[in-house]
Amino acid sequence: MSKITVGIIGAGRIGQLHADNILRSDLLEVKYLADVSINHLKGTHYEDNIPVITEDPENIFRDPTIQAVFICSSTDTHAEFIKKAARAGKHIFCEKPVSFNVEETKEALEVVKISNVRLQVGFNRRFDKHFKKVREVVMEGKVGQPQLIKVSSRDPQAPPEEYVMRSGGMFMDMTIHDFDMVRYLSGSEVLDVTVKAANLVDPMFGRHGDVDTAIITLTFENGAIAVIDNSRQAVYGYDQRIEVFGDKGTVAAENEAQTNVQISTKDCVYLDNPKHFFLDRYKEAYIIEIEEFAKAISEGKEVVCTGEDGYRAELLALAASISWKEKRSVLMAELLTVEV
Amino acid sequence: MSKITVGIIGAGRIGQLHADNILRSDLLEVKYLADVSINHLKGTHYEDNIPVITEDPENIFRDPTIQAVFICSSTDTHAEFIKKAARAGKHIFCEKPVSFNVEETKEALEVVKISNVRLQVGFNRRFDKHFKKVREVVMEGKVGQPQLIKVSSRDPQAPPEEYVMRSGGMFMDMTIHDFDMVRYLSGSEVLDVTVKAANLVDPMFGRHGDVDTAIITLTFENGAIAVIDNSRQAVYGYDQRIEVFGDKGTVAAENEAQTNVQISTKDCVYLDNPKHFFLDRYKEAYIIEIEEFAKAISEGKEVVCTGEDGYRAELLALAASISWKEKRSVLMAELLTVEV
Amino acid sequence: MSKITVGIIGAGRIGQLHADNILRSDLLEVKYLADVSINHLKGTHYEDNIPVITEDPENIFRDPTIQAVFICSSTDTHAEFIKKAARAGKHIFCEKPVSFNVEETKEALEVVKISNVRLQVGFNRRFDKHFKKVREVVMEGKVGQPQLIKVSSRDPQAPPEEYVMRSGGMFMDMTIHDFDMVRYLSGSEVLDVTVKAANLVDPMFGRHGDVDTAIITLTFENGAIAVIDNSRQAVYGYDQRIEVFGDKGTVAAENEAQTNVQISTKDCVYLDNPKHFFLDRYKEAYIIEIEEFAKAISEGKEVVCTGEDGYRAELLALAASISWKEKRSVLMAELLTVEV
């Protein structure tokens, strides 16, 4: 089987992560790495291993040998690149969120649809082996009909101020993964979203009109109720836990610890902390994510996280923002009526 | 030290539990066991070990040698018995809730206050060694300022219909323990209550205007946000977990399993289920609860769960009912203005 | 059902423990508490609750209303009291070991046999719910034919020197419980015993010709191999774990922690230590132990730990001593040939 040929747009942290995983992959091959500025790539192993490093992404769209584009640039450029890639007939892997604006996302998805290319959105957690197993257990009916879904999702440390300013807010930047997760776990769509949020970690968030701590409750078409708890700063490490409770039982995935070592002394029993952050915790998931993308293209089957999954998660983030600002439950029907 | 002399009103399941614990206690001595009907006590060990078994609780109030009354009768009789006991100068241990009506509770508490007796409300979970330790860790500041508080509280099986009819509803009957727990853990008072609830376990609950599944979010004066998840039926056993997350870390208490035995086979690794229900899980807590009551009386100090704790938990149950019925957040200030 | 009437000989720590449990029991009733000196019992609750406190155990043997004798005196007196009790027709509960001398034990057991009374030896760990469950799992064949049996048994702190001097040595005093446990778990008899032991905890043990650290390997008639590890001092608490590995799987019981509370901070995740020592860990087991004794008498059935179990554990302790001193494996057949 020949490798899927890829161009990557965006060579920041996540773009480099994908580039490295593709370089080690048997299923994908990277031919272009594009960024608005390529100075930081000088002298790196990317120069040795990637044929073209460029500041012009059009090179990728123009190259007929390229089968897929990875969009890892800043969020405000995603929609435009999606449309260009789709029109050029390239399959697309796009980091989350698709855009900060659901209308813009919708437009981009329509171009994707017309162009008949695949679009996979970067919800890497769907490929985490623990979460995937929870999903399987739920789908096999082992815990019966889902009634309560719980997601704890806490970052180990607050991002820098400049990041926060461009992040789209906590719901769009961070909770969006959890919105996707509750949809993935429930196998159902959300009816309403209710947020209680606060600015407890750092006043900086408040200065930018953002929150850093939240409890988000969602009710689903199938009757289940989900709750997400978020914090921008869990000092003990990356806290990523889920539970699905149904009429036949409950299934939960605990955190991954750095090691399984336990030290018992006179004072205490010590365990290792959870893995530090997403690069550690989801290291394997990021690899499986792109392999599944490659397989979907090769085998002509649907991707695991579609553009619609991205769109729906954004709608939930939007609903959460409204709920928080207007201090009320927001029906998803309100948004769908108005905006789609 | 001589034992605290006690009369018990109500010889149902919980009354018998307290009677048995008192019979084994070095700190309390039971002289009366009263019930509206005493037929079911004939031939039991209570006849051999308790001096007076009676259908008239007035015997207890009249006896000047009785120091304390345990009120374990049906909830609709609590307030009246509290007032009588207080006026007779007896200290009072009253099962939760104090009453189904916050006004009635308030009145009873006023009589208690005037009478200068102690009133302890039966929030047994405060005496659970795991939960007590979590509270201590929080109060010592080991996890810093509380930001998120989580309580999972799920019964193993739905109560019978006749119980549901007289229960005051899930929030007043079951969640009331969790309302007390979040106050106990946060060391702060609730500002507002928001409920998402459903009838998923058994349509019987719905027929009585009740719910069986809920996510309840509460915000606190100190900024913390709490979330309680409830189900009337966790088929795997009694699920009782708490977590307090703060700016310096998080502290959690897991379920108590029936045993620590682990069986590993070709198919799976098996652990024992959580303890079945409250009589198993809180067996020790019920003993410590009454010993602490006895010590408070002997040493003239305040009880661990006061009448006010009972009252505030009832107010939260009331707020939850309103939130659920009116599908909105309820500010505690609304209730306090109107009703106290 | 009327209670089994009991006289207790020996009012030290373990005698008082049994006395307290009997005072709270619905199945047993203590009428005598005897000790070589009763000064330390003056003013205690035993004076209020036990009819006769005496320095003459003959009072117990003489009283025809006494059904059973608890022998909790120093080990060198056990055999003599067993014989007296048996000849007086009393059932016997005797603390471990039956004696320091297997010949003496054998003689005592013969008198018990002739007298047709029950003798239960105080192997309390058989009544621990975790260990009992492991035994049940093994007996039900869930892990198949036992191949490896592992016991970790470590005390939290070394006993005082005067205790060590009279203890009969670590194998007879401490490991004897583990010898019983491996027989209980395997359902088979030992063929040979091999010891590697050392004096690492405190030179005091060495001065008295004793060890404080050991690995003891035993092979069984059914082919299984067992290994016990012992230390007189596990600074983190009482370490009591077992595992039985067979051809269909493995079953293990972990330690009991003081609480299930987990604290996660920047530095570490902290758990509570195991329970401190046997009085905490086996609190429930001590209660079940005497209730099972009472039931065996009432129902005329065999006790769970017989005199023979006591004898065989002592033989294993003796074999261990020889193995350690002579630095070789000791066949149980050697001892049985020579001494029984």
Add this chain to the structure above:
Amino acid sequence: MSKITVGIIGAGRIGQLHADNILRSDLLEVKYLADVSINHLKGTHYEDNIPVITEDPENIFRDPTIQAVFICSSTDTHAEFIKKAARAGKHIFCEKPVSFNVEETKEALEVVKISNVRLQVGFNRRFDKHFKKVREVVMEGKVGQPQLIKVSSRDPQAPPEEYVMRSGGMFMDMTIHDFDMVRYLSGSEVLDVTVKAANLVDPMFGRHGDVDTAIITLTFENGAIAVIDNSRQAVYGYDQRIEVFGDKGTVAAENEAQTNVQISTKDCVYLDNPKHFFLDRYKEAYIIEIEEFAKAISEGKEVVCTGEDGYRAELLALAASISWKEKRSVLMAELLTVEV
């Protein structure tokens, strides 16, 4: 930094594993893959990615651009290849055991020494993050002076008969990893070895004069006592646990489960089994192992597992065989006197 250039001898399971890891490595580069027969490599990705695939390993020794040789061929060829590689001035990574004969091993090590090349033996478990952390904790003195060391090491399934015939026996083939581990953890050398072993898993082992189940006790120069338990068949998965107990506490590493998912139902609580076998469990360790080898060469420092470590583990395997056959403890001094 330029990559270390490598030739691999032996393209069976372990040779292919190293080849794949080197192909993805930033520190090593594979130029030759040699095997006695290369038919099975036809049409594989090795053909595309490795410059020379050959049946003649002399090609590797002759090539002056090759810096290091990986010896992954059958054990009986190891010593000869080590000597050739050393004489050709190549650094050596050799799979365990170095040979089946300690004299042969010794000779090979002498050639290595004279040739002034590095030799790393493939004790991959030293690079497991859990075991490495245990070693660090011990070396930092956090559990004090080691007194008891425990290793559980059980394979998930018995190897095929033809493998068993050429394996050198369980002690040399399987326990050799555990012998290295107890040396690594204790930081001390073994004084004596005592084996209790049996043929319980499959009579096939017995037919070849081998065992499949064992308890091996070792005493160390520093006073510690270690115990290894082995089985060729743990039906629940690869069981790899260690513990080091000292005067200040104990440190243990538990198994790695396939996932952290827990399913609770009416019947039971289910966890995932341990990882299936060494390729899963030690996947990361195998990568770190070769990276550490590369760094040792680049930086001119000693490797983590030296030829002497290989030699000493083989001596322990030999001592174990003698102990088992002669049913006695074997002093290491006996072997060292006779053979080195």
